[in-house]
Amino acid sequence: MINRDFSSSGKQYIKQNKFVLIALAVVVVMAIIMICTLGFNAGADVKGYRTFSINLSSVDKVDMSNYEKDISLALSSNDASLYSVQLAGEGEQSILIVKYMGEIKDEAKTNAEIANVLQINVEEISTHSKVSPSILAKDYIFTIACGLIIIALAVIFIAIRYNLACAITALVSSLLSVILLISLTAIFRLTVTSSFLAINIITILLVLCEGFILFDGLERTRDSLEDKNDRSTQLSKTLASEGFRQKFMYGAIFAIALILVFIAPSAIKRISLVALFAIVVAMFVTVYALPFLWSLTITQVSDKIRTKKDKKTKKAIENSATGELNNNYKEDQVIEVKEDNDLEESPSQDDNITID
Amino acid sequence: MTKNRSKMLIIFLSLLLIIGLVASFISFVYPFSINGVEYKYTSFVHELVLGSDIGDGVLLEYQANLREDYSQNDDFDSLMEDTIVGLKDILEDSGFKNSTIVRNGESGIRIEVGGIVDKDDSNEVISLIGSPEQLVFSSSESAEDAFMTGEYVSKVEAKQISNGVQTVYYVEITFTDAGFEIIKDRSAEIIDEGGSFYMLLGSTQVGSSSEAVTTKSISMTSDNFVDLKTTEQYAIQIRTGMLPLDLVCSYYGTISAGLGYNSMLYIWIVLAIMVVASFAFFIIRYKQIGAMAMFNMMFYLVLALFFLQAVPLVHINFSGVLAIILSYVIACVGLMLTLENAKQEYKKGKKLHICLHQGINNSLISNITINVMLILAGIVSALMPNMAIQSFGIVSLVLGFINIFTSQVLMRLMINLYLPFNPEDGKKCNFIREGSND
Numbered sequence: 105m106i107n108r109d110f111s112s113s114g115k116q117y118i119k120q121n122k123f124v125l126i127a128l129a130v131v132v133v134m135a136i137i138m139i140c141t142l143g144f145n146a147g148a149d150v151k152g153y154r155t156f157s158i159n160l161s162s163v164d165k166v167d168m169s170n171y172e173k174d175i176s177l178a179l180s181s182n183d184a185s186l187y188s189v190q191l192a193g194e195g196e197q198s199i200l201i202v203k204y205m206g207e208i209k210d211e212a213k214t215n216a217e218i219a220n221v222l223q224i225n226v227e228e229i230s231t232h233s234k235v236s237p238s239i240l241a242k243d244y245i246f247t248i249a250c251g252l253i254i255i256a257l258a259v260i261f262i263a264i265r266y267n268l269a270c271a272i273t274a275l276v277s278s279l280l281s282v283i284l285l286i287s288l289t290a291i292f293r294l295t296v297t298s299s300f301l302a303i304n305i306i307t308i309l310l311v312l313c314e315g316f317i318l319f320d321g322l323e324r325t326r327d328s329l330e331d332k333n334d335r336s337t338q339l340s341k342t343l344a345s346e347g348f349r350q351k352f353m354y355g356a357i358f359a360i361a362l363i364l365v366f367i368a369p370s371a372i373k374r375i376s377l378v379a380l381f382a383i384v385v386a387m388f389v390t391v392y393a394l395p396f397l398w399s400l401t402i403t404q405v406s407d408k409i410r411t412k413k414d415k416k417t418k419k420a421i422e423n424s425a426t427g428e429l430n431n432n433y434k435e436d437q438v439i440e441v442k443e444d445n446d447l448e449e450s451p452s453q454d455d456n457i458t459i460d
Numbered sequence: 461m462t463k464n465r466s467k468m469l470i471i472f473l474s475l476l477l478i479i480g481l482v483a484s485f486i487s488f489v490y491p492f493s494i495n496g497v498e499y500k501y502t503s504f505v506h507e508l509v510l511g512s513d514i515g516d517g518v519l520l521e522y523q524a525n526l527r528e529d530y531s532q533n534d535d536f537d538s539l540m541e542d543t544i545v546g547l548k549d550i551l552e553d554s555g556f557k558n559s560t561i562v563r564n565g566e567s568g569i570r571i572e573v574g575g576i577v578d579k580d581d582s583n584e585v586i587s588l589i590g591s592p593e594q595l596v597f598s599s600s601e602s603a604e605d606a607f608m609t610g611e612y613v614s615k616v617e618a619k620q621i622s623n624g625v626q627t628v629y630y631v632e633i634t635f636t637d638a639g640f641e642i643i644k645d646r647s648a649e650i651i652d653e654g655g656s657f658y659m660l661l662g663s664t665q666v667g668s669s670s671e672a673v674t675t676k677s678i679s680m681t682s683d684n685f686v687d688l689k690t691t692e693q694y695a696i697q698i699r700t701g702m703l704p705l706d707l708v709c710s711y712y713g714t715i716s717a718g719l720g721y722n723s724m725l726y727i728w729i730v731l732a733i734m735v736v737a738s739f740a741f742f743i744i745r746y747k748q749i750g751a752m753a754m755f756n757m758m759f760y761l762v763l764a765l766f767f768l769q770a771v772p773l774v775h776i777n778f779s780g781v782l783a784i785i786l787s788y789v790i791a792c793v794g795l796m797l798t799l800e801n802a803k804q805e806y807k808k809g810k811k812l813h814i815c816l817h818q819g820i821n822n823s824l825i826s827n828i829t830i831n832v833m834l835i836l837a838g839i840v841s842a843l844m845p846n847m848a849i850q851s852f853g854i855v856s857l858v859l860g861f862i863n864i865f866t867s868q869v870l871m872r873l874m875i876n877l878y879l880p881f882n883p884e885d886g887k888k889c890n891f892i893r894e895g896s897n898d
Binding site for chain 2: 149152155168169172188189190191192193194197199201233234235236237238239242243246247249250253254257258261265298299301302303305306308309310312313316317320321324352353356357359360363364367368369370371372375379
């Protein structure tokens with residue numbers, strides 16, 4: 105699978121996109137520093153939340169959208185942020201359950217404010233209580249295991265279907281996407297909820313899917329081109345040719361997340377914001393990092409294979425020169441050298457194999 | 461395929477699609493009744509099992525109290541934890557996997573159960589847990605003579621045995637090693653004295669026996685055990701008595717979505733925008749063949765909704781919604797890969813029918829690989845114990861298969877149906893030849 109066409113197109117791509125290497129190095133170092141130094145903004149199901157209920161028996165008509173707005177304002181002026189408002193029960197039995205993050209210093213004052221804006225008696229508001237998180241430590245461990253198993257399955261499949269270089273590229277790219285997403289979550293103080301775990305898996309899947317499309321496209325381009333001299337240039341173009349489809353795909357998911365950020369209730373807004381960042385990360389990794397990492401890996405792997413072959417051939421020639429080998433072995437070596445020559449149709453200067 | 465045959469097939473598929481769309485979105489009462497009973501058809505959308513975060517559910521609030529027999533040294537926090545784990549197991553074993561159970565304040569427990577489709581389900585949840593009281597084994601009908609508590613029971617299961625003619629339902633109670641030693645000795649003593657031993661939940665008698673216990677598991681039968689479901693309910697009632705704390709229900713009722721009131725409405729709006737935008741995109745970019753792709757995606761929607769409500773394990777929470785969005789985008793990308801490949805081939809000067817067939821063949825491996833990856837990720841995620849990841853996994857798994865079917869089988873059919881009407885003119889599909897000024 106790894107041949108001269110891939111290797112030289114990889115070199116060509118690296119030459120044209122040197123800035124990606126610098127960008128990648130800087131981004132990864134920064135990401136790791138940020139993850140290590142900054143904490144995370146844990147969401148309600150991760151950290152737990154505080155709650156109180158409001159008896160709505162005296163209210164004629166329940167107006168949820170206004171209630172949510174008013175309660176959110178009252179809470180934010182008291183150093184807390186609204187997580188969600190739920191309506192429980194029906195008719196005269198109905199109560200409002202308010203969940204919020206943060207700790208309120210003066211509970212009575214906050215209750216009075218809320219009672220004022222909702223035009224109810226302050227007695228209708230219950231005392232605030234702390235609620236434990238619903239996500240357990242084992243959930244994180246299982247999610248990490250889940251992500252790793254998915255990556256491992258994909259990497260094994262890619263190694264079998266394509267080659268080792270593609271497998272390494274997929275592995276590094278998917279890990280890179282997770283590191284970047286986690287670091288952005290820390291930097292922008294995004295909320296980590298149970299959906300954050302799923303968003304990480306989605307990011308990995310997007311990167312792996314793009315990897316499949318790229319590797320498949322490269323193989324098809326190489327096989328379809330009859331003019332062998334033009335192959336590396338065409339392959340190099342293929343590396344950057346998925347532009348429109350990628351823009352469509354990421355644009356579509358970005359737009360969906362953006363709409364949710366604008367229209368949805370606060371809890372969904374928080375999750376959608378993380379999804380927005382996940383899309384940006386997946387886009388960066390697939391558009392820039394994936395082709396670059398592939399180029400880097402393919403050149404490294406093919407160079408190593410070639411160096412190994414060179415050494416082997418040289419050794420065989422030396423041995424045959426000193427007459428230590430028998431005739432059958434010499435014939436094997438000749439066949440091997442011939443096969444190498446068949447593979448490498450357009451030898452470049454740096455790949456000269458001397459068979460004098 | 462001839463033009464006439466193609467026309468007939470398109471009409472047939474359109475009718476099928478209309479029926480599918482009606483079945484997916486519209487619930488109605490059948491215009492006839494059987495023995496005076498009216499029957500209602502519930503659409504696929506209304507049959508979807510939603511998680512407590514995005515759909516309505518049931519809220520139960522409990523106050524947990526220490527039992528008299530627990531010493532002051534018992535750690536209340538760990539007893540609360542054990543109670544929450546026990547409640548979660550009970551709900552999951554009863555089929556309510558979509559529950560969130562949290563500690564509320566010092567001694568409160570809040571249970572939110574999602575996936576409630578109708579009022580019967582909500583009543584079932586409420587009656588399932590009820591107000592649990594301690595399980596005790598007593599030498600009389602009074603709990604005062606109790607010699608052992610539910611602490612010494614390791615497992616309670618509903619079982620059935622059949623001889624081909626008759627099925628007998630029973631509850632099997634398995635004791636811990638220490639529990640078996642106690643009940644073996646005490647039951648032998650009680651029976652020797654000519655009495656019976658009783659099993660009580662609080663002060664309510666739930667079973668009795670006049671035989672000494674000689675094995676680690678005992679079976680209980682009753683005339684009330686008419687089927688496995690009633691037997692399971694009975695077993696669960698006994699299991700609630702094994703919880704380490706007494707629970708008093710302080711509130712129960714229906715509750716709106718955990719992520720906020722009307723969460724699902726916003727999600728529907730976004731999904732609708734996504735679908736309409738993708739349809740518009742296909743028609744604008746690929747014109748006539750884009751319309752066929754849109755036709756294909758409509759079938760995808762009907763199939764997706766049908767399987768999401770029909771597959772028993774599917775429950776959709778917000779992570780499941782994310783999986784739906786991801787799968788839909790992957791399905792659109794699959795069609796785009798096909799049509800963009802065809803466009804490229806047409807550019808090179810090939811005939812339209814060859815281009816379209818090559819387009820679908822060239823995208824075959826990419827499409828299948830991506831969706832196999834989605835299915836594999838789905839399987840792995842579905843095996844995880846976390847509810848959010850599980851929902852994501854099951855939805856991805858189901859939609860991955862539908863993606864493969866629609867992108868490869870159905871789209872191939874759509875292309876074959878389209879070609880008799882336009883075998884050559886690429887302009888009608890917005891395909892342009894290389895060097896063309898159009």
